[in-house]
Amino acid sequence: MGLNQFTAHELMGKLKSREILPRDILEDLFARLKEVEPRVKAYARFKPEGIPSPEQSLGLPITIKDNICTEGLKTECCSKILVNFRPPYDATVVAKLKAAGVSIFPFKANMDEFAFGSSTENSCFGTTRNPWDLEYVPGGSSGGSAAAVAGDEAVWALGSDTGGSIRQPASFCGVVGLKPTYGLVSRFGLVAFASSLDQIGPITKDVEDAAILTGIISGYDPNDSTSVNQQVPDYTGSLGKGAKGLKIGIPKEYFIEGLDAEVKDVIDEALNKLKFLGAVSKEVSLPHTQYAVPVYYIIATAEASSNLARFDGVQYGYRASSDELIEMYKKTRAEGFGEEAKRRIILGTFALSHGYYDAYYLRALKVRTLIKNDFDAVFRDFDCIITPTSPTPAFRIGEKTQDPLKMYLSDIYTISVNLAGIPAISIPCGFTKKGLPVGLQIMAKPFDEETIFRVAHAFEQNTEWHKIKPKL
Amino acid sequence: MRYQTVIGLEVHLQLSTKTKAFCSCAIDFGRPPNSGVCPVCLGLPGTLPVYNKEALNSAIKVALAFSCQIQEHTKFDRKNYFYPDLPKNYQISQFDLPLSRNGHLEIISEGELKRIGITRIHLEEDAGKLIHGSNSSLVDFNRTGVPLLEIVSEPDIFSPQEAFDYLTTLKNIIEYLDVSDCDMEKGSLRCDANISLRPEGSKELGVKTELKNMNSFKGVKDALTFEVIRQTELLESGQAISQETRLWDAGKGVTVAMRSKEGAKDYRYFPDPDLTVFVIEQEAVKRIKSGLPELPKEKMRRFIKEYGLSEYDAKILVNSRRDAEFAEECLRMYPGKDKKPVVNWLIGPLLSEANNRKLSLCGLKVDKQELINLVGFVEKQEISNLSAKLVLTQMIDTRKPAEEIIKENNMLQISDSTKLEAIILEVIRDNEKSVNSFKEGKTNALMFLVGQVMKRSAGKANPKVVGDLLKRRLTGA
Numbered sequence: 001m002g003l004n005q006f007t008a009h010e011l012m013g014k015l016k017s018r019e020i021l022p023r024d025i026l027e028d029l030f031a032r033l034k035e036v037e038p039r040v041k042a043y044a045r046f047k048p049e050g051i052p053s054p055e056q057s058l059g060l061p062i063t064i065k066d067n068i069c070t071e072g073l074k075t076e077c078c079s080k081i082l083v084n085f086r087p088p089y090d091a092t093v094v095a096k097l098k099a100a101g102v103s104i105f106p107f108k109a110n111m112d113e114f115a116f117g118s119s120t121e122n123s124c125f126g127t128t129r130n131p132w133d134l135e136y137v138p139g140g141s142s143g144g145s146a147a148a149v150a151g152d153e154a155v156w157a158l159g160s161d162t163g164g165s166i167r168q169p170a171s172f173c174g175v176v177g178l179k180p181t182y183g184l185v186s187r188f189g190l191v192a193f194a195s196s197l198d199q200i201g202p203i204t205k206d207v208e209d210a211a212i213l214t215g216i217i218s219g220y221d222p223n224d225s226t227s228v229n230q231q232v233p234d235y236t237g238s239l240g241k242g243a244k245g246l247k248i249g250i251p252k253e254y255f256i257e258g259l260d261a262e263v264k265d266v267i268d269e270a271l272n273k274l275k276f277l278g279a280v281s282k283e284v285s286l287p288h289t290q291y292a293v294p295v296y297y298i299i300a301t302a303e304a305s306s307n308l309a310r311f312d313g314v315q316y317g318y319r320a321s322s323d324e325l326i327e328m329y330k331k332t333r334a335e336g337f338g339e340e341a342k343r344r345i346i347l348g349t350f351a352l353s354h355g356y357y358d359a360y361y362l363r364a365l366k367v368r369t370l371i372k373n374d375f376d377a378v379f380r381d382f383d384c385i386i387t388p389t390s391p392t393p394a395f396r397i398g399e400k401t402q403d404p405l406k407m408y409l410s411d412i413y414t415i416s417v418n419l420a421g422i423p424a425i426s427i428p429c430g431f432t433k434k435g436l437p438v439g440l441q442i443m444a445k446p447f448d449e450e451t452i453f454r455v456a457h458a459f460e461q462n463t464e465w466h467k468i469k470p471k472l
Numbered sequence: 473m474r475y476q477t478v479i480g481l482e483v484h485l486q487l488s489t490k491t492k493a494f495c496s497c498a499i500d501f502g503r504p505p506n507s508g509v510c511p512v513c514l515g516l517p518g519t520l521p522v523y524n525k526e527a528l529n530s531a532i533k534v535a536l537a538f539s540c541q542i543q544e545h546t547k548f549d550r551k552n553y554f555y556p557d558l559p560k561n562y563q564i565s566q567f568d569l570p571l572s573r574n575g576h577l578e579i580i581s582e583g584e585l586k587r588i589g590i591t592r593i594h595l596e597e598d599a600g601k602l603i604h605g606s607n608s609s610l611v612d613f614n615r616t617g618v619p620l621l622e623i624v625s626e627p628d629i630f631s632p633q634e635a636f637d638y639l640t641t642l643k644n645i646i647e648y649l650d651v652s653d654c655d656m657e658k659g660s661l662r663c664d665a666n667i668s669l670r671p672e673g674s675k676e677l678g679v680k681t682e683l684k685n686m687n688s689f690k691g692v693k694d695a696l697t698f699e700v701i702r703q704t705e706l707l708e709s710g711q712a713i714s715q716e717t718r719l720w721d722a723g724k725g726v727t728v729a730m731r732s733k734e735g736a737k738d739y740r741y742f743p744d745p746d747l748t749v750f751v752i753e754q755e756a757v758k759r760i761k762s763g764l765p766e767l768p769k770e771k772m773r774r775f776i777k778e779y780g781l782s783e784y785d786a787k788i789l790v791n792s793r794r795d796a797e798f799a800e801e802c803l804r805m806y807p808g809k810d811k812k813p814v815v816n817w818l819i820g821p822l823l824s825e826a827n828n829r830k831l832s833l834c835g836l837k838v839d840k841q842e843l844i845n846l847v848g849f850v851e852k853q854e855i856s857n858l859s860a861k862l863v864l865t866q867m868i869d870t871r872k873p874a875e876e877i878i879k880e881n882n883m884l885q886i887s888d889s890t891k892l893e894a895i896i897l898e899v900i901r902d903n904e905k906s907v908n909s910f911k912e913g914k915t916n917a918l919m920f921l922v923g924q925v926m927k928r929s930a931g932k933a934n935p936k937v938v939g940d941l942l943k944r945r946l947t948g949a
Binding site: 195224315 | 511514515516517518519520521522523550552554556559560561562611738740741742745746747748
């Protein structure tokens with residue numbers, strides 16, 4: 001068994017006992033990439049001839065999504081407009097990983113351009129494939145990170161989640177993905193999509209790895225005004241505590257038309273398992289759920305339209321040649337951005353425009369508060385909320401590219417979590433008959449990642465789903 | 473028809489904080505282009521702003537000095553527009569919750585006290601500088617992110633002179649607060665003006681033009697004066713004023729319409745999600761308030777009351793905070809009860825020395841005690857006024873004590889009447905004609921005779937004593 005197949009905590013044990021060296025892990029990872037990466041395409045700029053010598057590896061490697069800045073290492077958000085951008089600094093999470101002895105994998109994970117998408121079909125480097133079935137999407141936007149972890153092309157990975165971009169691909173690829181509480185993990189160095197929603201989080205092979213990685217990357221950062229100054233608990237301490245007595249809320253709004261029957265069966269089975277493990281569940285209501293998608297697409301695109309204004313060809317990245325400034329701006333952005341990026345920039349610009357601001361953006365902010373209030377109310381009586389991560393398993397490549405609205409609905413169960421700022425995880429909880437993974441989403445109140453890890457770990461340790469690997 | 477001019481001013485003030493508004497770059501304009509920058513102020517992907525508390529405190533100081541209400545909750549907003557000197561293509565500014573509102577500034581214009589309303593004062597970040605070459609333009613981002621304070625006045629200003637006086641008073645206060653260089657030539661203070669005319673007695677505002685590109689207070693006044701005439705001529709010939717931005721051309725002395733932009737500007741303001749709404753603690757405001765320095769108006773009143781200064785003299789002395797402090801120390805050190813002699817020296821010879829050398833009063837670096845000593849010599853009539861002025865010049869040039877200079881140059885006056893009598897007798901003997909003229913009632917002749925005595929004493933005779941002695945001898949009084 002190659003070292004690339006182990007979890008991070010298993011490899012940490014082997015490194016500690018000097019059974020292996022960091023370069024051994026890297027060697028096995030590179031071998032795996034040579035073998036399967038041409039088919040999976042989990043990485044943004046992978047070329048077999050670009051593989052460096054594994055000698056230089058100093059620690060356990062981690063795969064980083066292409067929108068998280070790594071000093072001197074290309075960070076292009078899988079967009080032509082950021083071509084050849086090498087950040088002169090590390091994102092805070094990257095600096096924290098390095099300080100913890102983790103080494104940055106020299107290839108970065110593929111993603112939807114600027115994290116705009118749910119299928120990793122919007123990358124300027126091409127579509128990433130789902131390791132469980134190469135005809136299917138891996139989900140998105142952190143599809144590269146999830147596919148790499150699922151296909152053992154990575155030990156573990158970082159993704160980013162604005163509306164489900166960690167959880168939905170984790171669900172589609174049968175791995176663990178956590179969107180931490182807004183403010184728990186510094187956003188400094190994450191190329192912003194929607195600043196009030198973005199969070200960096202782990203994509204891992206099991207819950208213990210997710211707990212370890214969350215612990216490493218969390219904590220107050222004076223460089224991020226939205227990061228919260230409070231003590232980070234030892235998340236591995238919440239593992240092994242079981243699910244007994246935990247109160248689980250099942251929101252009825254998540255079990256309606258549009259939920260795939262097979263997915264529903266798998267989720268029901270998982271809920272039964274948790275009951276068997278001693279948890280108690282009850283139906284609850286999150287009455288404003290139906291507004292989450294429209295509210296999200298107003299707030300997220302509005303912020304994105306402003307965040308992406310800086311890609312103008314002046315300082316870095318792609319520049320179209322022109323003798324005239326406005327013309328240069330127009331050509332650069334027309335040629336540099338992909339279709340989905342342009343669609344969202346236009347939507348957001350419209351939502352913020354004079355005369356529309358009150359009707360769209362301001363109203364969306366108010367409804368966002370109502371959505372958050374829904375969660376607050378449920379969490380007064382319940383420890384966590386459990387739902388499917390996505391209404392469907394992975395869909396076929398190309399199936400939804402012509403219908404943006406259909407694509408947007410793929411995130412219907414994950415978006416509310418970002419709007420409310422709460423944490424949520426997706427863990428593998430079964431498969432469809434076709435053999436595509438299904439994810440279970442566990443949400444908790446702000447900064448209560450401990451409960452999430454506790455429930456997730458209890459479920460995982462009493463099931464075998466996370467041990468099943470795709471055949472590549 | 474007679475028209476009333478209505479002016480509102482928008483002042484942008486660079487705060488002289490140690491670091492930029494949203495990153496930790498040191499502010500230093502002496503550096504080569506693009507060397508005072510970091511990933512944050514360059515707006516590189518992934519970077520985030522963190523607001524500078526020092527800038528916020530400076531802003532609160534200014535707001536308090538202008539009697540503004542400090543808002544309890546404030547936030548930063550993004551003002552979105554594309555321009556190459558703006559690396560993020562949005563400026564962090566404040567839109568609907570500025571940190572302060574509803575203040576005012578009292579000015580004295582053409583002898584009258586006037587209160588000009590301040591609509592709002594808010595904090596924002598400065599943009600970079602474009603340097604245009606023959607076929608390319610370069611950007612220097614050193615200035616990007618420097619904290620800027622925007623001070624918006626109500627349309628309460630009714631003449632170009634009032635605008636000038638408003639700016640002078642404003643600058644004076646800011647200098648007292650020590651939060652900005654206030655140098656218009658260097659761009660640390662910038663002013664845009666909105667001006668419109670309306671029929672006298674009318675309450676409605678006319679169509680305004682916005683004037684930009686003035687780089688001195690005089691330039692503001694001149695541009696406004698030009699605009700008053702231009703708009704009056706248009707209105708009188710029945711033409712409409714078009715709402716537009718006009719640039720002041722100081723060389724030609726005219727305003728020129730700027731190329732109009734397509735449509736109205738839409739900055740798509742929205743709250744900056746990277747900077748959360750924050751509370752300005754009332755305790756902090758109180759602390760800042762109690763730490764505010766005495767402002768020029770109060771200082772002037774106190775000078776008049778404590779030192780018996782005239783309003784005119786006091787006004788000159790409080791023109792700059794450091795000069796006022798220098799002057800006050802001199803006044804305190806002077807032992808006499810009547811401070812007038814010191815005041816006369818400060819705003820007389822000292823001020824003209826300062827003006828000649830393009831320095832401030834305290835910039836002359838005259839030792840205060842030595843200045844008081846010099847005034848003492850004059851008051852005791854030990855040296856003449858004329859000599860004293862020469863002494864002062866030498867004191868500034870050589871930094872020597874007054875007494876040493878007086879002794880070296882043998883400048884002590886002769887006030888001893890027995891020594892003077894001998895010279896006076898000589899002069900009377902040699903100038904019979906003038907003596908006779910005086911006796912015939914031509915008082916001018918006395919001045920001539922005093923002059924002769926001064927000449928024979930090599931300027932050291934005390935002219936007042938000489939005059940008295942001469943008069944007594946010639947009239948036999």
